[in-house]
Amino acid sequence: KNQVEQSPQSLIILEGKNCTLQCNYTVSPFSNLRWYKQDTGRGPVSLTIMTFSENTKSNGRYTATLDADTKQSSLHITASQLSDSASYICVVSAGGGNKLTFGTGTQLKVEL
Amino acid sequence: DGGITQSPKYLFRKEGQNVTLSCEQNLNHDAMYWYRQDPGQGLRLIYYSQIVNDFQKGDIAEGYSVSREKKESFPLTVTSAQKNPTAFYLCASRKYGTSGSIKGETQYFGPGTRLLVL
Numbered sequence: 001k002n003q004v005e006q007s008p009q010s011l012i013i014l015e016g017k018n019c020t021l022q023c024n025y026t027v028s029p030f031s032n033l034r035w036y037k038q039d040t041g042r043g044p045v046s047l048t049i050m051t052f053s054e055n056t057k058s059n060g061r062y063t064a065t066l067d068a069d070t071k072q073s074s075l076h077i078t079a080s081q082l083s084d085s086a087s088y089i090c091v092v093s094a095g096g097g098n099k100l101t102f103g104t105g106t107q108l109k110v111e112l
Numbered sequence: 113d114g115g116i117t118q119s120p121k122y123l124f125r126k127e128g129q130n131v132t133l134s135c136e137q138n139l140n141h142d143a144m145y146w147y148r149q150d151p152g153q154g155l156r157l158i159y160y161s162q163i164v165n166d167f168q169k170g171d172i173a174e175g176y177s178v179s180r181e182k183k184e185s186f187p188l189t190v191t192s193a194q195k196n197p198t199a200f201y202l203c204a205s206r207k208y209g210t211s212g213s214i215k216g217e218t219q220y221f222g223p224g225t226r227l228l229v230l
Contacts, residue, residue: 044221089154
């Protein structure tokens, strides 16, 4: 069964600090992995997408890494801002783009 | 959210009632999807459509129905057979990319509809 597990479940950090979110997956065959940001009560917005051959991808203060051998990914947020408070969801595609496996998300709260 | 609209933002359903959630996109995307989001769970696929007048069941299609009469529209009906309909419903769409293009696999989500049972 395809699964995506994220940790931690929730996280509180102070504004300006960095943080790293983790994603482990067992999806086969692997096609790509993406990170989405979802604000409360809104739809998810794509941050990064990586294929098997890519091991890092940046989008502003967001940097995602992928280790296809260990089936792990991380999302690093640099110099956090209050607007980073959201749920971050790891999503893995088994190919074709129609069938995605979603993690349950990490709920991040950035405080003053 | 851009280009994908869902309405209403909140919807209340009475026992035994069918309700329809609207999803419209002006992105000229080919495929459209319906997901259900429950607290503490990942998004689950209800139905998806790759072309007009065609759709496939996802992982949790029971109690739901869809239609795809136009490329831009993919309404979801929550029927009375769905015994636990309270959830946040998300519609998404995807543009098919050129062969090997990673961009063709990104799904873009609408703002969602929260369905509550009275």
